[in-house]
Amino acid sequence: MMKTYPATAMFRWCVGIIILSLIPGLFTTLMEPDAALYAGIAKQIVWRNDWVNLFADGKDWLDKPHFPFWAGALSFKIFGVNTFAYKLPAFLCWLLGARFTYLFARHFYGEGTAQIAALVYLTALHAIISSNDVRAEPYLTCFLIAASWYLAKAMGNVWNIVPAAFFTGLAMMTKGPFVLIPIGSGMLLHWAMRKDWKQLVQWRWYAYLVLSAVFVLPEIWCLYLQFDARPDKTIFDRQGVSGIRFFLWDSQFGRFFNTGPIKGKGDLFFFLHTLLWAFLPWSLLLYAAIFQRFRRLRAGVEWITLGAGIFTLLVFSLSRFQLPHYLNILFPYFSVLLAAWLFELAGTKKIFITQRVISLIVVILLAVITVLFRPPFWWVYMVISAIAVVVWSRLKKREDVVRVSVLAGVCAGIFLNVFFYPALVTYQGGSTTAGWKNKKFPGEKVNFYRINSYSFEFYSDAPVQRVDSASGLVYTGREGLASLEENNVPYKTEAVFPNYRVTRLDGKFVNRATRARELDSVWVLRIRD
Known part of the structure; x- marks a missing residue:
């Protein structure tokens, strides 16, 4: 029986690489x-x-x-x-x-x-x-x-x-x-x-x-x-x-x-x-x-x-x-x-084969999602995936079961924190709209009309108010827009942004070819007196 795995000899390096793959996530929009x-x-x-x-x-x-x-x-x-x-x-x-x-x-x-x-x-x-x-x-x-x-x-x-x-x-x-x-x-x-x-x-x-x-x-x-x-x-x-x-x-x-x-x-x-x-x-x-x-x-x-x-x-x-x-x-x-x-x-054959197959599936699956989603610089992740496959192919010993598993985890960390999540949150209407509003109308309060957005509220540089009657600068969705038009409330459209609930993904959204049909919209309106 072996006393350790080769991965433990590189323990500090493995931990450091994992942490580095996660640090970019600290700056990704909530x-x-x-x-x-x-x-x-x-x-x-x-x-x-x-x-x-x-x-x-x-x-x-x-x-x-x-x-x-x-x-x-x-x-x-x-x-x-x-x-x-x-x-x-x-x-x-x-x-x-x-x-x-x-x-x-x-x-x-x-x-x-x-x-x-x-x-x-x-x-x-x-x-x-x-x-x-x-x-x-x-x-x-x-x-x-x-x-x-x-x-x-x-x-x-x-x-x-x-x-x-x-x-x-x-x-x-x-x-x-x-x-x-x-x-x-x-x-x-x-x-x-x-x-x-x-x-x-x-x-x-x-x-x-x-x-x-x-x-x-x-x-x-x-x-x-x-x-x-x-x-x-x-x-x-x-x-x-x-x-x-x-x-x-x-x-x-x-x-x-x-x-x-x-x-x-x-x-x-x-x-x-x-x-x-x-x-x-x-x-x-x-x-x-x-x-x-x-x-x-x-x-x-x-x-x-x-x-x-x-x-x-x-x-x-x-x-x-x-x-x-x-x-x-x-x-x-x-x-x-x-x-x-x-x-x-200490590294049996069945365990090693299991982890080797699972790790390869993870690496390939993340690469496939990258091709479908097409985040900015998506080809860079494809290069990373290719390097990961090369490293995977060299981990052939039974005792490499920890290393090959860590490899899959590092790929997941890089994929999520560097490529996927930063691109995904650009479709979150609330935070995107708040960033635009802070530049266009800095310090101005916004009224939520028949909509709620915690990301807009967090990123807004001024307090928001939830109202039953629209007035001033308004953030709203389709329901609110339909209500304003039904009641003949005059307004000016300041901006329209795509919106998607990014924590509930489906295949049609992930696929760039069908994504547009899955998107909703949010509006910033100026209610006219």
Whole structure:
């Protein structure tokens, strides 16, 4: 059995290349709806100089906890209100998540497994996507694996419960108390499989829970001030809504059980088939690693990763509210679990062939999309693809399984962040129109008429207002334009821009030959008195 893979000898180079492929994404226009919405909320904190109350759509906003918005607002204070400033803290947290994934794996399995785990984490497809289309997940992913690592260390040194509680508190102020499910299920399975029942009566774990509650008090206090102390506010079309109750139950558990104000429709197998593409190029190996771990229930060194990953995945699957990026928070656990299995096998023929085929498919598929989409300088990516195929052809040893997989991840990072996303967002009408408006009518307020655009609101250099009666400078879509014409409201067309919901792609839009038929339009109008 080999002690390491050749990729680990180039570990720093691999990490550096991956990060370089992602840095251009820090400057790519924010996409609607979520990333632009969250950036807009952070922008309101800065504009209003109010770090307690969250606002969106021109009114009080109750959905996600404060921490991601505080991080974005603080970055705006330092770097100004712009794309880079919003994405930077999340990107740094995502990289820190790789560090904690590495430390966790090294703690239980050693250096070689730790390096592979970090590379798996950094090259998983949806993690690459989320490092560009920033929501709350980059923060939450980092905080969860950090809390798990410090809890693992706390079994030996009690003082590690303090940083464990700190990161747990940050996780709760990012997504809510639901985060205790992956953290707790991992630890409980670990103790159960080791028959270490005495841990259940150790005072340190109860002290950890108390400390976690202390660290989350800033969130509770802000929710109290904005909502519980103001029962006269109308939230979710009713008064007397408790922000604290929403945080503790309705925000996450209410969604899982479909009893909260925000409801969804569930598919029991959604996350199982989503994981197939979201964790590329590692997904098939992950399924195999999980299967093998279940086959040898007494062979594992640690059970935190399996408990956190599988139990949380089960909870997600049973819930009614399901989105692909929910899986990202489990990637550190899956990365460690997979890395431990890969390092143990040290490069079998079947694994190598599987990864070699998947990696080639990824490289070819990205090249095909490039030809169809035709972003600026698309031929440059074709040259990169050709180089990748040459490198792929030289990785012929079984031990090259990590290198060949990293190759596919790097290609995905370059494709998305350098070529695809920068071209894609030019079809996002809101941000494009805001850029034009800032040059044509700098500082002038705009009224949204029968339309909403979080990207326009974020990139506009002046506040926007949502109105029922059009006046002044108006941003609108087809519905609003039809209403103005039906009511004989006089207007002047200042500009028309193509518009497409870029986070919901289909083949007809991606294909340059059929794209024009998929585009909608947005208008900037001047209402005449």
